Amino acid sequence: MKLRVAILTLFPRMVEGPLGESILGKAREKVLLETRIVDIRDFAEGKHRVTDDVPYGGGAGMVMKPEPLVSAIESTREELKTARVILLSPQGARFDQAKAEELSRIEELILVCGRYEGVDERVRGYVDEELSIGDFVLTGGEFAALAVVDAVTRLVPGVLGNEQSSLTESFTGGPILEGPQYTRPSEFRGKAVPEALLSGDHARIARWRRRQALVRTRERRPDLFARLSLTKEDEKLLAEDDGRLDGARIFVDH
Structure with a gap:
């Protein structure tokens, strides 16, 4: 089995480094993990490729616009046709070991990294589920996405040198x-x-x-x-x- 993961982000360099190191890097070398980083800005229109705007009704911060996000999701889904689309969001269900085990049985994942004050509500109609890694504030969903990729990849057969390692770690079993x-x-x-x-x-x-x-x-x-x-x-x-x-x-x- 090979896990194919696409990470949709406004800041590709935040995830590029970790994906090439340690267990994740070795999994990629073994062709057990295939990753693709999608820059959401590539799907924004106009000279300045704007991906956020002020919220309707007022309020602090900016909201991620629906057009570039949905376009990025749809484009990525053309390649990963069976992928589960997951939005990393503080409003999502808590990510835990049981969820990691569930996702490890899925061959294709698309992880959407939220930013700013969140995403336009209409984007949620294009994702399959939302996940949160805890009740604390992060700058964006990139670190959460990396946590998900790491936890899931460890469970892919052949990734760990000692298959017993994943069976004896905390929360397993x-x-x-x-x-x-x-x-x-x-x-x-x-x-x-x-x-x-x-x-x-x-x-x-x-x-x-x-x-x-x-x-x-x-x-x-x-x-x-x-x-x-x-x-x-x-x-x-x-x-x-x-x-x-x-x-x-x-x-x-x-």
Whole structure:
């Protein structure tokens, strides 16, 4: 499977760099990710290629005009005929891992980056859905679009060197945070790697990691923890916990 993504933006250089780096760059080299950056200004009319205007009824800021945006969407759809068109907007549904998994099963995506005070309402008739990456203000939809592309691309088969990586990360398989991770050296400035991770006992390691993930989720994201369906084993693991998550503290190892 190859993921084909088009990003519609007023500022192409904001997305060009990240798409060529790290996992995304490697995915493109493997031809598992194909990206196209569409400059919305190319579809604006007139000498100055104006893409925004003042809002009807007054108010601060500018609104993205419908003509260039809709023309850009329609033109891109001629190439990506089966694409789902997504507008990145603070008014959209919350983007999460479940949505990333859903989108990873779609071969073509068109991501429309909003700007200024938003887009003309009539543009929404030409998109399939709206997504938001959180309740905070961004300069534009470009960073949100990159977050979506990154999260979805990681789930495309063959993109990650270790296919287990995407299965064990936070939020994959349920609303739970990933537990603490350690690498060499085994001791750093007086802080040692928990003995369980050095034991070579895979069952013990799995049990330790599950307990730490549960505790970390309970401490840092009680909203997610409340949504978990705890097993009897999970309840037992939590009852055994003697430590609380606090920065880089190491949990008591049972």
